[in-house]
Amino acid sequence: MKLAFIAAQTEGARAARARLQGLYGDHEVKAADVIVALGGDGLMLECLHQVLGSSMPVYGMNCGSVGFMMNEYHEDDLAARIGRALPSVLHPLRMHAVTASGVVEEAMALNEVSLLRQGRQAAKIRISVDQRERLAELICDGVLISTPAGSTAYNLSAHGPIVPLSANLLPLTPISAFRPRRWRGALLPATVDVLFEVLEPEKRPVAAVADFTEVRDVISVAVHEDRSVGATVLFDPDRALSERIITEQFTV
Numbered sequence: 001m002k003l004a005f006i007a008a009q010t011e012g013a014r015a016a017r018a019r020l021q022g023l024y025g026d027h028e029v030k031a032a033d034v035i036v037a038l039g040g041d042g043l044m045l046e047c048l049h050q051v052l053g054s055s056m057p058v059y060g061m062n063c064g065s066v067g068f069m070m071n072e073y074h075e076d077d078l079a080a081r082i083g084r085a086l087p088s089v090l091h092p093l094r095m096h097a098v099t100a101s102g103v104v105e106e107a108m109a110l111n112e113v114s115l116l117r118q119g120r121q122a123a124k125i126r127i128s129v130d131q132r133e134r135l136a137e138l139i140c141d142g143v144l145i146s147t148p149a150g151s152t153a154y155n156l157s158a159h160g161p162i163v164p165l166s167a168n169l170l171p172l173t174p175i176s177a178f179r180p181r182r183w184r185g186a187l188l189p190a191t192v193d194v195l196f197e198v199l200e201p202e203k204r205p206v207a208a209v210a211d212f213t214e215v216r217d218v219i220s221v222a223v224h225e226d227r228s229v230g231a232t233v234l235f236d237p238d239r240a241l242s243e244r245i246i247t248e249q250f251t252v
Contacts, residue, residue, distance in 0.1 A: 001079045004032035006047055008039025013063040016073065024078060029056070034082055034234070038073075040064020041153075045211060048110055048231040052092060059085060059234040068152060068244065071236045085234035088165065088241040090149050094226040095210040100201055100217045107213035110231065111150030113223045114175070114209050115196055116142040118216060122178055123206045124199035129192050137199060138183070142175035142206075145194055145223050149241065152248050160185055162249050165242045170194075170225065196221045 004027050007017035016038050029035060029050070037047045037060040044060045051058060059082050062070035074081070092108040099105070117123040117140075125143055127135040146155035148163040151171050156162060160173030172194065173185040188194065197220050198206045207216045235241050 001034065001082065002027045002032045003078070003082075004029045004035050006035055006037050006043070008043040008064060010039065010063065013038045013043075016061075016063050016075075020075060020078070023075060032056070034059055036061065036078070036082075037070070038063045039070075040067050041069045044069040044233070045110060048090065048233065049108070049211065052108060052110075052231045053229040055232070057087060057232040057234050068248075069149075069233065069241070071234075071239055081236060082234060084237060086237055086240050088149075088233050088235060089230045090147065090233060091225055091227045091230050093145065093147060093170075093210065093223050095208060095213075096222040097208045097215040097218045098220045099215060100205075100219050105213070105215045107210035107215075108226070108229075109150070109210035109213075110147060111153050111211055112144045112146040112155055113221065114142055114144035114154065115198075115218070115221060116175070116207050116209065118205040118207050121204050123204050125206070126197040126199060127172075128195040128197070129188060131193070131195075134186075135180075135183070137179070138174060138177060139179040140174050140177045143196065144173050144175060145188075146171045146173065147225070148245070152245060156248075161187065162245060163187070164245055190225045190227075193222065193224045196223075 005017045007013040035058045047058045060070035061073040095113045097105045125138045148165045151163040160171045168190040169187045208218045208221045
């Protein structure tokens with residue numbers, strides 16, 4: 001099995017990579033069978049974007065802090081562990097953002113697409129689902145739509161629901177909503193098209209963020225799940241992602 005080791009820019013991750021290269025060798029990503037990511041969830045997200053749309057799987061080992069998307073770090077029998085690992089295929093959200101100057105930007109998100117106010121005043125955002133207006137005006141610091149895998153990240157911090165991978169649902173979650181005060185978001189079928197329209201964009205500018213891509217001064221953002229592309233993550237049998245997402249719901 002040909003492995004390509006990618007490490008985060010931390011002393012511990014780089015040292016781990018050096019040891020593993022000595023034990024198992026190292027290959028260029030394009031010549032490898034599996035990418036082994038050494039770091040935390042941020043590095044895993046970077047690696048998944050790198051292989052998005054290809055058949056290259058990523059196996060992560062935690063050399064960071066949280067490591068929700070990572071397996072435990074062990075140096076022994078790595079090839080055998082990878083051979084026993086269970087795959088999870090993640091599908092991204094595709095963002096289509098239009099700015100006030102008419103520029104169109106597209107980006108993919110494996111965690112979430114979020115709209116965030118740029119200035120001191122709250123944003124005003126209209127939300128439509130499948131071309132039907134669902135919320136005429138949301139006054140808020142922002143709003144996000146998440147993948148199931150990303151539902152344990154920013155979405156959870158914003159008090160959105162955790163969604164199992166098999167649910168085929170996308171959580172839509174407000175960020176510090178002012179009006180409607182009691183609206184806590186929605187769970188949407190994964191097949192929907194969601195449109196966010198920024199109201200009063202000159203007075204209340206808004207930025208859109210899809211994982212690593214930020215687009216400022218947007219006036220509209222369309223989002224849908226793109227099942228034509230995916231990224232494969234490998235997990236040890238006792239740390240399957242679907243089980244971890246369920247367990248997270250009972251963490252206090």
